[in-house]
Amino acid sequence: MDDVLQNIMDHAVAVAREAGQVVREALCDEKQRDVMTKSSTVDLVTQTDQRVEHLIIQSVKKKFPTHRFIGEESVAAGEACVLTDDPTWIIDPIDGTTNFVHSFPFVAVSIGFSVDKKIQFGVVYSCLEDKMFTARRGKGAFCNGEPLQVSDQEDVRRSIIATEFGSNRETETVEKIFSSLRNILNIPVHGVRGAGTAAVNMCLVASGCVEAYYEVGVHVWDVAAGSVIVEEAGGVLMDVEGGPVDLMSRRIVAANNGTVAHRIVKEIDAFSPTRDDGRDQ
Numbered sequence: 540m541d542d543v544l545q546n547i548m549d550h551a552v553a554v555a556r557e558a559g560q561v562v563r564e565a566l567c568d569e570k571q572r573d574v575m576t577k578s579s580t581v582d583l584v585t586q587t588d589q590r591v592e593h594l595i596i597q598s599v600k601k602k603f604p605t606h607r608f609i610g611e612e613s614v615a616a617g618e619a620c621v622l623t624d625d626p627t628w629i630i631d632p633i634d635g636t637t638n639f640v641h642s643f644p645f646v647a648v649s650i651g652f653s654v655d656k657k658i659q660f661g662v663v664y665s666c667l668e669d670k671m672f673t674a675r676r677g678k679g680a681f682c683n684g685e686p687l688q689v690s691d692q693e694d695v696r697r698s699i700i701a702t703e704f705g706s707n708r709e710t711e712t713v714e715k716i717f718s719s720l721r722n723i724l725n726i727p728v729h730g731v732r733g734a735g736t737a738a739v740n741m742c743l744v745a746s747g748c749v750e751a752y753y754e755v756g757v758h759v760w761d762v763a764a765g766s767v768i769v770e771e772a773g774g775v776l777m778d779v780e781g782g783p784v785d786l787m788s789r790r791i792v793a794a795n796n797g798t799v800a801h802r803i804v805k806e807i808d809a810f811s812p813t814r815d816d817g818r819d820q
């Protein structure tokens with residue numbers, strides 16, 4: 540299985556690089572950044588998101604015809620979001636579509652690969668920075684081949700925390716997001732940042748630049764690849780109320796260590812969006 544998995548991962552890296560090239564080229568063509576909307580007027584999608592997801596899935600199907608897929612744009616088009624024990628590619632063709640539309644320079648292709656409902660490897664290609672983040676379970680995390688290690692900071696007051704505002708603008712949700720943000724700023728922490736993509740935020744945790752990232756409202760395709768990259772860089776994952784993380788729950792804390800993660804959890808005003816797999820929370 541070892542060599543088989545490596546072969547699959549090599550293909551993921553190659554197709555992520557190819558997809559990144561398409562995204563870079565599309566940035567120079569206004570038509571390819573024309574905006575459509577999904578769950579809300581600020582939940583954006585472009586033909587490039589759809590084209591890139593199609594490219595990745597077709598490429599994988601040719602080589603691994605029995606594998607299954609969970610892709611952001613396929614789910615948006617009505618496909619089921621179900622994780623089984625079968626080998627499954629979990630794909631976000633453009634993580635940071637809003638950034639892409641505005642040429643804000645953090646845009647990633649994110650590919651996680653799961654077997655027995657466990658993420659085996661993750662590939663995040665931050666294509667405008669040309670940074671290829673990779674991690675295979677038990678084998679470490681890397682950026683462009685260089686090993687990654689989370690920050691060793693234990694004191695949240697000396698930390699940078701990353702988060703995002705998401706695309707839900709219902710009053711109650713916005714209130715909760717700001718309540719968490721206010722609590723965390725008031726700890727006080729050194730700073731709060733957000734790259735505009737969950738995958739890149741998680742890679743920043745893995746790289747040791749920020750101590751923790753949290754968000755309520757993400758989807759499994761935003762965080763599948765990043766989850767193994769964070770863990771393999773020595774970090775921890777947690778639910779926003781401190782329990783074990785569930786990638787379908789749309790809630791995540793990714794941190795350099797348990798001390799920082801638990802401290803952040805205390806300040807998060809948690810809520811439960813509809814799960815990706817439609818199960819009850």
Ligand SMILES: O=P(O)(O)O[C@H]1[C@H](O)[C@@H](O)[C@H](O)[C@H](O)[C@@H]1O
Pocket residue numbers: 611631633634635636637703704705706735736737738754756757761
């Ligand atoms: O839709 P894409 O794939 O760009 O992904 C999402 C981001 O990754 C979130 O962190 C972020 O909060 C946004 O919800 C954003 O939509």
Ligand SMILES: [Mg+2]
Pocket residue numbers: 631633634635737760761
């Ligand atoms: Mg995304």
Ligand SMILES: [Mg+2]
Pocket residue numbers: 588611631632633634635636
């Ligand atoms: Mg996306």
